[in-house]
Amino acid sequence: MGQKIQSVKGMNDLLPVEQKDFKITAAYWQAFENLIQNWTKRFAYQQIRTPIVEQTGLFVRSIGEETDVVGKEMYTFSDSNDTLSLSLRPEGTASCLRAVVEHSLLHAAPQKLWYMGPMFRRERPQKGRYRQFHQVGIEALGFAEADVDAEIIAMCADLWKELGITDYLTLEINSLGNKEERAAHRSALVDYLSGFYEQLDEDCQRRLHTNPLRVLDTKNPALQDIVNQAPRLIDYLGEESLQHYQTVKNFLTGLGIDFVENPRLVRGLDYYNHTVFEWTTDKLGAQATVCGGGRYDGLIEELGGKPAPSIGFAMGIERLLLLVRDYGCLKANNAPDVFVMQQGEGGALVAMRYATQLRQAGFNVAQFSGSAKLKNQFKRADDSGARFALIIAESEMENNQITLKDLRGENGQITIAASELISQLNTWSK
Ligand code: ATP
Numbered sequence: 504m505g506q507k508i509q510s511v512k513g514m515n516d517l518l519p520v521e522q523k524d525f526k527i528t529a530a531y532w533q534a535f536e537n538l539i540q541n542w543t544k545r546f547a548y549q550q551i552r553t554p555i556v557e558q559t560g561l562f563v564r565s566i567g568e569e570t571d572v573v574g575k576e577m578y579t580f581s582d583s584n585d586t587l588s589l590s591l592r593p594e595g596t597a598s599c600l601r602a603v604v605e606h607s608l609l610h611a612a613p614q615k616l617w618y619m620g621p622m623f624r625r626e627r628p629q630k631g632r633y634r635q636f637h638q639v640g641i642e643a644l645g646f647a648e649a650d651v652d653a654e655i656i657a658m659c660a661d662l663w664k665e666l667g668i669t670d671y672l673t674l675e676i677n678s679l680g681n682k683e684e685r686a687a688h689r690s691a692l693v694d695y696l697s698g699f700y701e702q703l704d705e706d707c708q709r710r711l712h713t714n715p716l717r718v719l720d721t722k723n724p725a726l727q728d729i730v731n732q733a734p735r736l737i738d739y740l741g742e743e744s745l746q747h748y749q750t751v752k753n754f755l756t757g758l759g760i761d762f763v764e765n766p767r768l769v770r771g772l773d774y775y776n777h778t779v780f781e782w783t784t785d786k787l788g789a790q791a792t793v794c795g796g797g798r799y800d801g802l803i804e805e806l807g808g809k810p811a812p813s814i815g816f817a818m819g820i821e822r823l824l825l826l827v828r829d830y831g832c833l834k835a836n837n838a839p840d841v842f843v844m845q846q847g848e849g850g851a852l853v854a855m856r857y858a859t860q861l862r863q864a865g866f867n868v869a870q871f872s873g874s875a876k877l878k879n880q881f882k883r884a885d886d887s888g889a890r891f892a893l894i895i896a897e898s899e900m901e902n903n904q905i906t907l908k909d910l911r912g913e914n915g916q917i918t919i920a921a922s923e924l925i926s927q928l929n930t931w932s933k
Pocket residue numbers: 594624626631632633634635636637638770771790791792793794795796817818819820821822
């Protein structure tokens with residue numbers, strides 16, 4: 504026997520059954536994907552699918568060289584005998600905008616887009632944090648006004664409601680203002696933090712020079728007093744920025760969406776301005792953020808497109824499903840309607856013909872493959888979750904009959920003429 508080969512650390516298989524340390528099944532995942540299809544349709548957002556691999560430069564330019572994601576977490580490699588550096592995408596916005604600019608999608612009209620798929624970051628794997636994880640993301644491109652900020656937040660709220668997790672999520676919002684306002688705040692922040700340089704941890708000392716806003720994001724308990732007293736970005740916002748922020752809040756209030764203002768919410772990627780938000784939960788331990796997003800008015804221009812103010816968010820599917828599985832109401836149902844079993848000479852062919860007939864009538868049909876005692880076949884039928892069993896044995900074949908058993912309901916077992924198969928099942932299914 505050859506040695507077993509293990510999966511890559513931090514990258515999960517999705518199986519038909521629950522795993523010990525990852526309780527999401529493929530069927531559950533698919534139920535979620537179906538719901539997402541309907542949800543995006545309800546809001547009239549269009550899907551975009553981009554490659555998983557992009558030029559590394561795309562992420563460096565959009566997400567920022569000094570961020571953890573680009574600085575430490577990307578899977579980067581060079582294409583063989585090519586000098587081009589490629590990376591597995593760590594998030595979806597950069598690829599989405601690259602495609603929009605490349606294909607001039609914004610020339611005709613603004614765009615409301617969504618995507619779903621795997622992302623890759625080399626982080627320390629733990630519950631809710633993986634190296635291959637999946638996101639659903641929304642991007643509203645070419646919209647400057649605060650109504651669209653509210654629309655996409657309301658879109659999240661709508662999804663939480665459908666998934667039954669509204670009570671377990673808190674919406675936190677903040678405004679990062681514009682570039683000039685951030686620059687003024689940044690220099691005040693650097694002055695202030697420099698006064699505490701010796702007390703800062705290594706990470707924060709480094710960030711002080713590369714990305715001081717991220718110091719406010721530190722989880723180090725010893726630094727909480729220092730960051731709580733730090734200059735607040737909100738105090739540096741001009742009238743226009745405050746107005747935009749206020750309008751977003753008015754919309755949310757008007758829509759009945761509760762929120763908490765968090766002046767320290769900065770988000771981990773460099774491209775955000777004005778509105779930023781996160782949906783957090785206290786049910787997933789340290790991996791508290793289920794969904795995060797914000798405005799990125801300058802990013803499309805940064806990527807070579809005509810200026811187009813935009814906003815978006817991404818949610819982590821693993822975290823979301825861990826929450827939904829324990830607290831929400833999504834159900835996966837991949838049980839067949841009918842389980843077909845057979846016994847005796849020629850039974851397999853007859854059973855397959857009935858199975859075909861049933862599928863054509865719209866039933867989902869599982870068939871016992873191979874041969875075994877009917878008792879064992881019944882056990883398999885039970886395990887499959889099928890509602891009905893169709894049994895073909897010698898006497899049924901001789902008399903051109905079939906036997907049906909209601910495995911879950913009150914109808915019991917009957918033997919009837921083969922021609923009545925579909926009508927009988929339709930009656931039982933009502
Ligand atoms: P965190 O602060 O938890 O690291 P983040 O700010 O890096 O999150 P974003 O880049 O905003 O996350 O991505 C949006 C969402 O994607 C997150 O809120 C989270 O639900 C999910 N996510 C991010 N990184 C991971 C990961 N390594 N594993 C699983 N889900 C992730």
